[in-house]
Amino acid sequence: MARIDWSDYACSGLYDELVTEDGVPREAADELCRYLASLSAEEVAELKTAAEVAIQVMGITFTVYSDGNMIDRAWPFDIVPRIIPLKEWERVEAGLKQRVHALNLFIDDLYHDQRIIKDGVFPAELLEQSVNFRPQCVGVSPPHGIWAHICGSDLVRDKDGTIYVLEDNLRIPSGVSYMLENRNVMKRVMPEMFETGRIMPVDDYPSQLYDMLSAMSPRPGEMPSIAILTPGIYNSAYFEHAYLAQQMGVDLVEGSDLIVGTDDCVYMRTIDGLKRVDVIYRRVDDLFIDPEAFNPDSMLGVRGLMRSWRAGKVALCNAPGAGVADDKVVYAFVPKIIKYYLGEEAIVPNVPSYLCMYEDDRRYVLDNLDKLVVKPANESGGYGMLVGPHSTAEQQAEFAERIKADPRNYMAQPTLMLSAAPTLCGDGIDPRHVDLRPFILSAGIDTYVTTGGLTRVALVKGSLVVNSSQGGGSKDTWIVDTEGA
Numbered sequence: 001m002a003r004i005d006w007s008d009y010a011c012s013g014l015y016d017e018l019v020t021e022d023g024v025p026r027e028a029a030d031e032l033c034r035y036l037a038s039l040s041a042e043e044v045a046e047l048k049t050a051a052e053v054a055i056q057v058m059g060i061t062f063t064v065y066s067d068g069n070m071i072d073r074a075w076p077f078d079i080v081p082r083i084i085p086l087k088e089w090e091r092v093e094a095g096l097k098q099r100v101h102a103l104n105l106f107i108d109d110l111y112h113d114q115r116i117i118k119d120g121v122f123p124a125e126l127l128e129q130s131v132n133f134r135p136q137c138v139g140v141s142p143p144h145g146i147w148a149h150i151c152g153s154d155l156v157r158d159k160d161g162t163i164y165v166l167e168d169n170l171r172i173p174s175g176v177s178y179m180l181e182n183r184n185v186m187k188r189v190m191p192e193m194f195e196t197g198r199i200m201p202v203d204d205y206p207s208q209l210y211d212m213l214s215a216m217s218p219r220p221g222e223m224p225s226i227a228i229l230t231p232g233i234y235n236s237a238y239f240e241h242a243y244l245a246q247q248m249g250v251d252l253v254e255g256s257d258l259i260v261g262t263d264d265c266v267y268m269r270t271i272d273g274l275k276r277v278d279v280i281y282r283r284v285d286d287l288f289i290d291p292e293a294f295n296p297d298s299m300l301g302v303r304g305l306m307r308s309w310r311a312g313k314v315a316l317c318n319a320p321g322a323g324v325a326d327d328k329v330v331y332a333f334v335p336k337i338i339k340y341y342l343g344e345e346a347i348v349p350n351v352p353s354y355l356c357m358y359e360d361d362r363r364y365v366l367d368n369l370d371k372l373v374v375k376p377a378n379e380s381g382g383y384g385m386l387v388g389p390h391s392t393a394e395q396q397a398e399f400a401e402r403i404k405a406d407p408r409n410y411m412a413q414p415t416l417m418l419s420a421a422p423t424l425c426g427d428g429i430d431p432r433h434v435d436l437r438p439f440i441l442s443a444g445i446d447t448y449v450t451t452g453g454l455t456r457v458a459l460v461k462g463s464l465v466v467n468s469s470q471g472g473g474s475k476d477t478w479i480v481d482t483e484g485a
Helices: 027-037 041-058 086-110 124-128 176-189 205-215 238-248 305-310 330-342 359-367 393-405
Strands: 061-066 069-074 077-085 150-157 163-169 226-229 251-253 258-260 266-270 273-277 279-282 315-317 372-376 410-414 420-425 428-437 439-442 447-449 454-457 473-480
Touching: 027 077, 027 473, 041 069, 041 077, 041 176, 061 238, 077 086, 077 176, 077 420, 077 428, 077 454, 086 150, 086 163, 086 330, 086 439, 086 447, 086 473, 163 330, 176 205, 176 238, 176 454, 176 473, 205 226, 205 238, 205 279, 205 315, 205 439, 226 238, 238 251, 258 305, 305 315, 359 393, 359 410, 420 454, 420 473
Parallel strands: 077 473, 226 251, 226 279, 279 315
Antiparallel strands: 061 069, 150 163, 150 428, 150 439, 258 266, 266 273, 372 410, 420 428, 428 454, 439 447, 454 473
């Protein structure tokens, strides 16, 4: 490992999160950059090793699916954090609150009057062909009108420094446990950096999540019984399910642990008998949560759970059907959705998008597949998309046929030159592309946004794919107060 010399750090043509093109640390990153530059090569290597040991000792793992097998891996982590000034973050936070507020109004409208369709703002055919619209949810009014209680919106920064929303994850977004554990690792590795109080904390998330879940209880005057419903140990996000349950002090359950009684209430089997459950943070997809209402062969869910939810006997977070807004084609309409429900312009813009359901857009996409990123509407984890500049002619031809066969299912965006952050690679430090997933909690009156979020980093030089399932890693995210302390 070589000593870090910022004058040798080359990041031309990109927006670097820590250092300007002239090799000068940005104001919020100045203290960190000076600290790293003061270390010898051996000390930098020791910090890297200390982080790897901490991750092993703390048992931080993630699971990837490969060739039909599941592989548990140590969490890939880089010790150089990504830094955002507090003043800039406050604007992003306001934009995320605005966005999720509008999306919850949108989902509630779709399951009730559908005013936005009647007023010609949102195309009826888009909803008719949605794979995540649940007719079983029509007419249901969840507590406080909230459907997406937990949202993870992915943010990217272009080369001119503009932050965009790339997509919204409103079904069962993952990653917040890694945000929390990244901070714990950094506090072990660089404790002196946290002494000034300029780095905003993130460790209140479990208590904020608990408070939000409690606020959804159908028995508001009593201490709520809360459970996290997991598909089980073979799910790729099981580490997170267990971690959040432990942090909040709530029960971690599988479908076989729960039963719906003749009174439509949900009960948990315990050694002391049945115990009523008020709120379920479910980490099981809609179609598997209740074999009575959805997939009759599901072994992951609870028979009668939807009946209990519709009767108001249990709160489900996120609500079934919230995924109707977790659609990369619906995403393109979010600025209009914000304008329609709130009468405001979007504070954080969308990445410009082309919808293949429209003939002019489709023709442009088909003519420029080598320049665009093409995404299916409902995939996640970086699966199923085409990164045009890195694709072969054969892959482009295959995608062209897919688009022609099902244009509603595809959208495309220009390849942004994602911002980068210094990352330890081999024996030196190099820029690598990053994105950011903050988490937003909605309880009806209050909305909470994590101070920062999970920064994902593409560990392969030049790659724009940051997903852990595709070989990406992560960094701690520091929101730094440059005016206080």
